Amino acid sequence: MAGIALVRRPGPRLADGIVTHVERRPVDAGLARAQHEAYVAALRDAGWRVREVDPADDCPDAVFVEDALVVAGDTAVLGRSGAGARRAETAGAERAARDLGLRVSRIEAPGTLDGGDVLQVGETVYVGRGSRTDEDGICQLAGLLGGRRVVPVATDGALHLKSAMTALPDGSLIGLPGHLDTSVLPCLRVMPEPSGAHVVVLGPDHVLMAASAPRTAELLAADGWRVTRVDIGEFEALEGCVTCLSVLVPEPAFPAGPADGPGASTAVSDRGSRFP
Numbered sequence: 585m586a587g588i589a590l591v592r593r594p595g596p597r598l599a600d601g602i603v604t605h606v607e608r609r610p611v612d613a614g615l616a617r618a619q620h621e622a623y624v625a626a627l628r629d630a631g632w633r634v635r636e637v638d639p640a641d642d643c644p645d646a647v648f649v650e651d652a653l654v655v656a657g658d659t660a661v662l663g664r665s666g667a668g669a670r671r672a673e674t675a676g677a678e679r680a681a682r683d684l685g686l687r688v689s690r691i692e693a694p695g696t697l698d699g700g701d702v703l704q705v706g707e708t709v710y711v712g713r714g715s716r717t718d719e720d721g722i723c724q725l726a727g728l729l730g731g732r733r734v735v736p737v738a739t740d741g742a743l744h745l746k747s748a749m750t751a752l753p754d755g756s757l758i759g760l761p762g763h764l765d766t767s768v769l770p771c772l773r774v775m776p777e778p779s780g781a782h783v784v785v786l787g788p789d790h791v792l793m794a795a796s797a798p799r800t801a802e803l804l805a806a807d808g809w810r811v812t813r814v815d816i817g818e819f820e821a822l823e824g825c826v827t828c829l830s831v832l833v834p835e836p837a838f839p840a841g842p843a844d845g846p847g848a849s850t851a852v853s854d855r856g857s858r859f860p
């Protein structure tokens with residue numbers, strides 16, 4: 585199963601991105617561009633057609649495109665970040681969603697929601713409640729998702745829900761229990777490294793994860809999963825992870841369109857869900 589992967593290149597102000605739970609360190613812009621290119625190449629190698637979301641060069645964090653857009657079926661929900669400086673990032677994400685023929689809705693003020701707080705697992709949608717996403721935003725999202733079960737999950741010490749928890753292709757939750765209210769979860773498998781909590785589901789048996797979690801990669805491979813590792817160290821310095829660099833839009837979600845060509849843009853929404 586594949587489709588369109590939406591991505592946005594790192595902009596000239598990347599090093600000024602917001603950091604909340606880590607100590608700021610210098611970011612090498614050239615290395616970040618090379619790491620992003622390798623990340624995009626991994627998506628293509630897995631069969632995803634990459635399209636670039638229009639740049640938002642005045643927004644340092646715009647490369648973390650997942651936060652601007654949640655895709656569920658044929659609906660795209662534009663977020664409204666709890667970090668006011670990031671709200672201008674949604675304009676390009678909206679154009680990308682409309683270009684795909686998706687129905688576009690949005691989180692309205694005063695509610696807030698970042699896509700990084702939304703983890704879709706089958707018919708259940710886990711939504712992190714923390715500094716970037718509030719109760720109003722969660723309630724609005726629930727109303728836009730057409731009856732799917734929405735489970736709020738309180739987060740603590742993590743930028744987003746998917747900074748602390750994602751799901752394998754079979755729907756198994758993996759993560760860091762110290763940053764989550766685990767009482768609302770059916771189960772949570774603890775990974776040996778913090779960045780091992782982050783996977784992007786590329787196919788029925790295939791996950792993408794950061795090179796900074798080698799023990800987790802070995803563990804998942806031993807369990808029979810196909811694991812692709814990419815170095816995203818310059819983005820991890822800004823509290824980014826593999827999920828937030830793309831929005832994966834599976835093929836059935838949008839009408840058939842022209843093949844990728846010059847100027848085509850790529851967006852990926854991490855589904856983190858059980859594949860049919």
